[in-house]
Amino acid sequence: MKSTDKLKETTVSTKPVFTGKVISLQIDTVQLPDGALATREIVKHPGAVAVLALRNDRLLLVDQYRQAMGRCELEIPAGKLEKGEDPMEAAKRELQEETGYRCDKITHLHSFYTSPGFADEIIHLYWTDQLTAGEMALDEDEFIEVYEVTLEEAQQYIIEGRIADAKTIMAVYIWQQRLAKEAADREV
Amino acid sequence: MKSTDKLKETTVSTKPVFTGKVISLQIDTVQLPDGALATREIVKHPGAVAVLALRNDRLLLVDQYRQAMGRCELEIPAGKLEKGEDPMEAAKRELQEETGYRCDKITHLHSFYTSPGFADEIIHLYWTDQLTAGEMALDEDEFIEVYEVTLEEAQQYIIEGRIADAKTIMAVYIWQQRLAKEAADREV
Numbered sequence: 001m002k003s004t005d006k007l008k009e010t011t012v013s014t015k016p017v018f019t020g021k022v023i024s025l026q027i028d029t030v031q032l033p034d035g036a037l038a039t040r041e042i043v044k045h046p047g048a049v050a051v052l053a054l055r056n057d058r059l060l061l062v063d064q065y066r067q068a069m070g071r072c073e074l075e076i077p078a079g080k081l082e083k084g085e086d087p088m089e090a091a092k093r094e095l096q097e098e099t100g101y102r103c104d105k106i107t108h109l110h111s112f113y114t115s116p117g118f119a120d121e122i123i124h125l126y127w128t129d130q131l132t133a134g135e136m137a138l139d140e141d142e143f144i145e146v147y148e149v150t151l152e153e154a155q156q157y158i159i160e161g162r163i164a165d166a167k168t169i170m171a172v173y174i175w176q177q178r179l180a181k182e183a184a185d186r187e188v
Numbered sequence: 189m190k191s192t193d194k195l196k197e198t199t200v201s202t203k204p205v206f207t208g209k210v211i212s213l214q215i216d217t218v219q220l221p222d223g224a225l226a227t228r229e230i231v232k233h234p235g236a237v238a239v240l241a242l243r244n245d246r247l248l249l250v251d252q253y254r255q256a257m258g259r260c261e262l263e264i265p266a267g268k269l270e271k272g273e274d275p276m277e278a279a280k281r282e283l284q285e286e287t288g289y290r291c292d293k294i295t296h297l298h299s300f301y302t303s304p305g306f307a308d309e310i311i312h313l314y315w316t317d318q319l320t321a322g323e324m325a326l327d328e329d330e331f332i333e334v335y336e337v338t339l340e341e342a343q344q345y346i347i348e349g350r351i352a353d354a355k356t357i358m359a360v361y362i363w364q365q366r367l368a369k370e371a372a373d374r375e376v
Contacts, residue, residue, distance in 0.1 A: 039209070065196055112352055113352055114354050116256055143222075
């Protein structure tokens with residue numbers, strides 16, 4: 001892999017445009033590798049966590065209305081990081097708040113940017129199959145329903161568009177790969 | 189799957205905040221299922237395309253500086269939809285502009301939302317291994333380098349964080365699954 005210094009853009013100035021409850025927006029002026037100037041519209045986000053949680057070989061999904069999409073969608077449990085919060089603790093917290101299930105053991109899978117072209121949002125994705133029953137605790141403006149689905153059902157929901165976001169589709173691929181590996185390990 | 193009407197939020201008003209080159213921002217006031225009002229910060233995006241493109245069993249990646257992340261990142265070729273543009277044509281166009289490779293045959297894999305909590309960005313993901321050499325045609329503020337990597341290299345870049353965005357990690361999982369299926373089909 002060659003050095004990428006020659007691709008680097010340098011920030012010349014940052015103009016704040018908006019600060020909201022969840023996101024803020026700024027316009028950065030950058031100097032391009034050839035010396036020219038360009039602007040970049042950047043959404044700042046606190047970061048989020050998501051959990052691939054399995055109970056009796058079924059995936060936990062939450063159904064909720066998404067204003068950006070104008071409809072309900074099935075997603076793996078997820079939520080924003082609180083200020084200064086450890087991502088692993090946030091993952092356990094969001095899982096319990098949204099599904100009622102507590103987990104003691106949870107494993108990090110990936111941390112990924114959702115929209116690197118215009119946003120700094122990063123999602124820390126975890127995996128667990130060690131769940132114990134607890135109580136839900138939704139935010140006051142949060143209305144969701146919890147489902148527990150088989151791999152075949154999850155794949156069908158992707159085809160139907162009921163599952164339609166990147167983190168959840170990625171989680172279903174990861175789950176499928178784990179099941180295939182477990183099956184292969186049993187054959188050996 | 190039960191009806192999700194009881195989760196529905198109704199838009200009461202929309203306040204435009206910002207209109208930029210790439211994104212716009214609005215604040216929607218919504219009525220929640222319990223009748224209370226809440227606000228949702230929504231980023232509007234024109235939508236995008238991305239391509240899982242294989243040449244001689246190697247994945248095409250583009251290295252570019254991402255101001256939102258403050259560093260360079262390796263991603264599958266991708267770009268925004270032009271107004272009124274067909275996503276499949278956009279995928280072919282972006283692939284050639286960013287990598288120089290043309291493709292006649294390209295297959296739709298998934299269309300997914302990247303950040304349903306605050307943005308309407310949708311990415312249409314395609315797959316092709318039918319590439320012919322052509323010429324790159326980058327935008328004037330676009331500086332990228334093209335790499336062709338093996339599956340093992342791509343997986344290593346994910347571990348190292350050089351590949352760190354949702355669409356590219358998803359593409360690597362899909363590629364891995366296709367290779368596993370091809371290997372299994374050969375054994376039958």
